[in-house]
Structure formats: structure tokens, C-alpha cells
Amino acid sequence: MPELPEVETIVKCLSASLPGLTIEKVEVRNPQVIAAPAPGEFCRQACGQKILHIRRRGKYLLIYLSGDLVLAVHLRMTGRLVHTGPQEPLARHTHLIFFLHDGTQLRYADTRRFGRLWLLTPGSLSNHPGIGSLGVEPLSPQFTPAYLAGALAGRRTRLKSLLLDQRVIAGLGNIYADEALHRAGLHPLRPACTLSGEEVKALHSAVREVLREGIAARGTTVRDYADGRGQPGTFQEKLRVYRRREQPCPRCGKPVSRLITGGRSTYFCPGCQK
DNA sequence: CGGACAACCTGGTTGC
DNA sequence: TGCAACCAGGTTGTCC
Numbered sequence: 229m230p231e232l233p234e235v236e237t238i239v240k241c242l243s244a245s246l247p248g249l250t251i252e253k254v255e256v257r258n259p260q261v262i263a264a265p266a267p268g269e270f271c272r273q274a275c276g277q278k279i280l281h282i283r284r285r286g287k288y289l290l291i292y293l294s295g296d297l298v299l300a301v302h303l304r305m306t307g308r309l310v311h312t313g314p315q316e317p318l319a320r321h322t323h324l325i326f327f328l329h330d331g332t333q334l335r336y337a338d339t340r341r342f343g344r345l346w347l348l349t350p351g352s353l354s355n356h357p358g359i360g361s362l363g364v365e366p367l368s369p370q371f372t373p374a375y376l377a378g379a380l381a382g383r384r385t386r387l388k389s390l391l392l393d394q395r396v397i398a399g400l401g402n403i404y405a406d407e408a409l410h411r412a413g414l415h416p417l418r419p420a421c422t423l424s425g426e427e428v429k430a431l432h433s434a435v436r437e438v439l440r441e442g443i444a445a446r447g448t449t450v451r452d453y454a455d456g457r458g459q460p461g462t463f464q465e466k467l468r469v470y471r472r473r474e475q476p477c478p479r480c481g482k483p484v485s486r487l488i489t490g491g492r493s494t495y496f497c498p499g500c501q502k
Numbered sequence: 503c504g505g506a507c508a509a510c511c512t513g514g515t516t517g518c
Numbered sequence: 519t520g521c522a523a524c525c526a527g528g529t530t531g532t533c534c
Contacts, residue, residue, distance in 0.1 A: 229526085229527040229528085230527060230528095231527055231528095234527070287527090287528080302528080302529085303527090303528090304510095304527090304528045304529075305511090305526070305527065305528055306511090306512080306513095306526085306527085321512080338511095339511080339512055339513070340510080340511040340512055340513085340526090341510080341511055341512080342510065342511065342528065342529080343528090357530095358529080383503090383504095384503075384504070385503085385504060385505085386504090386505090389504085389505085392528090394528095394529085401527050401528070402526095402527060402528085403527055404527090447527090448527070449527095450526075450527065451513095451514080451526075451527085452526090452527080453527065470527095489505085489506095490505075490506080491505095491506070491507065491508090492528095493525080493526085
């Protein structure tokens, strides 16, 4: 479900209400979602810790706690992290509840149970197999046309696969990769190393633009996504190709096509993405 | 290197 | 209505 704009929206949302609150108790309704340490240790370590601040790295949420701890959360497809009052009815598939000292709760729900949580230390983040190997943040100054050109150089892989590779760019997912390629006018199956300098620049700008607009719209809700208060996003109204098969391309009017690459549905316009 | 595919899961949609 | 097939914002590992 959540890509960079959705996680960023959740982080902003939770940052408004969680910092300063202390974790009093953790209820583990399904231990499967705790990746590490073992559930008993996870609860022991988390209890009594104060929430300091919340950050994002790629699609990971990082909740910094007192006691030199970081709660890392990856929502995968259907994970939700919602800060709520105790009276709110429990959503189906709620696997973890953090009881906070002001009586509110931070709940983790996940229909498909692909998402995972880790309790780490700030110093060990770089050793985490996922977080440690993340590539550049696409909205940071480090993401330049030159960086992108370097990442594309010598790679025969398809543009779509490269954009989804978290070791290259951290945070792009299926929706925003397709939308960026459409805005750049590039075919998703184009071998990465064949882009001209102008095309690299166009792709660089398109990636940043689509992510910024996604954040401004508070993310894309196709089905399950909701922010830290349970509210949907609005970027689904602005999508130009994603999930718009057979509908006219907003730029040239040709019907949007779909293909599968890397096991993922890929939407593109055969008219303006040659 | 790179691509296809299965696995991990539940549930909504589509088509016969 | 019933039921099977297909589909889903992600990641990881295996096989060729």
C-alpha cells in the first residue's frame, strides 16, 4: 500500500500527537508481525520508553524512543498504524496495540500480515538488511540528475524495475514509478542504459514532481491506505495512468495499456511513452 | 547480471 | 447465486 508519499503523510500525522507520550504496555495479538527481537523481549524493551520523534527512510517509519531504541515499521501492502482513543472500535486484523500513558493507543493493523516491526538501536540501523541497503532519498539534494545517470549507466535492466529497486532510489513503488515514467514520456521496458542526458533529466524531474504532488495530496488511497488518523489520501484523483487501463491518456488521448514486468502490473500510454 | 516466478496472506472484483 | 480466476501501494529467495 504505502509508498514514500503515504509513509511521509503518516509520519507527519503521527508527529503531531505521539512525541512525549510513554509506552505503558504492549498487547501482542499476533506475534507474527514482530520481526525482532522475540515478542517477549520486544515488549519488555518498549515498555516504559518515551516516544521522542518520528522519521521516514524510504518506506520505513522510524519511531525514535528513549533508551536508545528505534521502532522501525514497514507496512508492506496493507499495514496501518493509527493513533486513536481507547473507545474507538478495534479494526479487524489489529495485531499490536501500544498503550500510551495518556490513555490513547497506537494500533498496528494489517489485513495481509506482510508488514513487520523491529525494535532496533539508532546505531544498528545501518546493519538492518532492508534499511541499511536503501539508496538515495529522491527528495533530498543528493538525488541529482548526475546520481540518476550513474545509477542507469551500464544497466540493461528495464526502467520500471530500476525505479522499484530500493537500493537505487528509496521509496518509489508501483504507483509513483508508473506515474513518473508517464510524465517523463519514457517506456517502462526501456533498457536503463539507453537514456540520453535530456531523458535522464526528464525522469529525475518527473520522479521528484510526482512524489511532491503525492505528498501534497496526502497520498493515494486505492483501497486500504489511511494516514495516522485513519483518513484516506486524494492523489488517486490525479493519477494519469496507474489503474486506468483503456481510459484515455490525459496527454495524447490514446487508451492506457497494461503489461506485467517483474511480476508487477505496469500502466503506460503507448502513444506518448515510446 | 537480469528476469520470471513463487511465497508470504486476506479479501475484493470479474467473468462464466 | 455460486464459484473459480484474477487482482492488489512490497519484499525476498530460488531457479534459469
